[in-house]
Amino acid sequence: VSRRVDHERIRAVGPDRAASEWLLRCGALVRYQGSPKWQQDYNGLPTGPRGKYKIEAINATDSCIMYRGFDYLDGLEHVTDIKLEKCMYIQDECLQRLSETSNLQKSLQKLEIISCGNVTDKGILALHKLTNLEYLYLSDLPGIREKETTFRVLQQALPNLELELDLE
Numbered sequence: 001v002s003r004r005v006d007h008e009r010i011r012a013v014g015p016d017r018a019a020s021e022w023l024l025r026c027g028a029l030v031r032y033q034g035s036p037k038w039q040q041d042y043n044g045l046p047t048g049p050r051g052k053y054k055i056e057a058i059n060a061t062d063s064c065i066m067y068r069g070f071d072y073l074d075g076l077e078h079v080t081d082i083k084l085e086k087c088m089y090i091q092d093e094c095l096q097r098l099s100e101t102s103n104l105q106k107s108l109q110k111l112e113i114i115s116c117g118n119v120t121d122k123g124i125l126a127l128h129k130l131t132n133l134e135y136l137y138l139s140d141l142p143g144i145r146e147k148e149t150t151f152r153v154l155q156q157a158l159p160n161l162e163l164e165l166d167l168e
Contacts, residue, residue: 081108135161
């Protein structure tokens with residue numbers, strides 16, 4: 001499977017559909033606005049008029065999403081909730097990229113980063129650009145070394161953020 005971003009496909013089917021295909025191919029799940037159900041079967045992706053299904057939540061647990069695919073996230077306007085758990089290819093650059101995505105800066109409210117061994121303080125500090133983030137859960141991140149400083153900076157930058165930590 002090509003991990004390169006297919007910009008033709010994004011133009012053809014719209015950002016939410018193209019991102020859904022990428023995420024499911026990588027083993028992540030998506031949930032659409034107005035639906036309680038998580039989509040996990042690539043072949044079971046709902047079809048309908050372009051733009052009908054808007055990704056509201058992404059659960060990337062155990063998935064192989066990596067930096068190269070993050071262009072797929074740029075066009076998503078309704079994502080409120082992202083969970084990154086046991087993602088071995090997620091590193092600081094990915095979190096920086098996430099934080100610089102202007103649509104996510106507007107929509108993202110909840111982010112969970114769990115057991116991603118390549119994430120360090122640098123990646124967590126980058127999250128300060130997610131100005132509408134309301135809840136951040138961090139757990140089992142051995143790469144975080146300057147816990148107190150990092151969280152103080154984040155909390156100052158985002159005073160409304162609820163920060164929940166489960167770190168050694």
